[in-house]
Amino acid sequence: MTGLLVRRAAPTDFAAVARLTVAAYEADGQLKGEHGYGAVLADVAVRTEHGEVLVAVDETGGDVLGAVTFVLPGSRYAELCGPGEAEFRMLAVDPAAQGRGAGEALVRACVARATELGCSAVVICVRGGFAPAAQRLYERLGFVRTPERDWSPLAGVELLGLRLDLTRA
Template sequence: MTHVDYRLPLAARDDVVVRLVRPDEYEAVADLSERAYTIEYEISDDYLASIRDIESRAIEHQVWVAADAASGALLGTVATPRRGNTISPLAQDGELDFRLLAVDPVARGRGIGDILTRHTIEIARLRGLERVVMNSGPQMVGAHRLYEKVGFGRLSERERIIEVGGRSFLLLAFTIDVPVRLRLDEKIAG
């Protein structure tokens, strides 16, 4: 499999680079994701195995990493579907979904979750999609605050009760409309 590095026109900060994960980083991204999810949440062994399965996810979808521009240290990760696909049952036509946003606990407070979330919205915009949607567990209140700060709202009509490890809970859904940027040669009407 060929790896391609490129930078989307999102580069809001010079100190962090968002790019696709490289195969030699799968284990490090799995460790980062495990630290991010297990520091605050009790998760099942099956869900932990899914979180750590970076290689399979990178083959089927796109796994993005946020890396420190100076040191190369991995700071966070998020997964998006390849063009024309979805990564969860939540997404409908015209929507991009994402999963498993994780920020290394040592990198929290640096805006990494914000960068990765906005990166996902930019992917949707570049693909000509109308909305970004995602699911989140009810206990992930820190993540919910991030999504609300970015502009996501609840998509309650698509929330559903799921059972994991013998426990039932409401899987929350969030959405944001994708902003449309005007080309420089376009004029704003009115």
């Protein structure tokens, strides 16, 4: 993870974030029959109005390598988080930059932000059968499956709930 900086996205980053997010979801096959979700992923300006969009940037070249949206309960993009919890959504790493630690750096930044805000947990959902590398990362970082939080926004799209307890030392 050396050579990476995680910071809030600036308006000048929005085009790169939109491009890499859609590219990452397409590369994983998650936008087949997606019913407009690509447009949601690409609308970075709206995401910043309802959460914190963080970017992982290559410190030497300044390229945006990945992005994630961090949200709290009651925000437009919150799907699973309840009182005292935080959530992150739309984690994506440019397919050309995968394997450089950007995804892990973004997850760790979300966990740090949740801790800073006094949250008791971070929750996320992942699409069943997709992005196995991301699912291995979440497991390695301590996220645990919470089947009671599984849900389906559309027929054929099964989302699995995961939770990281921040109260454990």
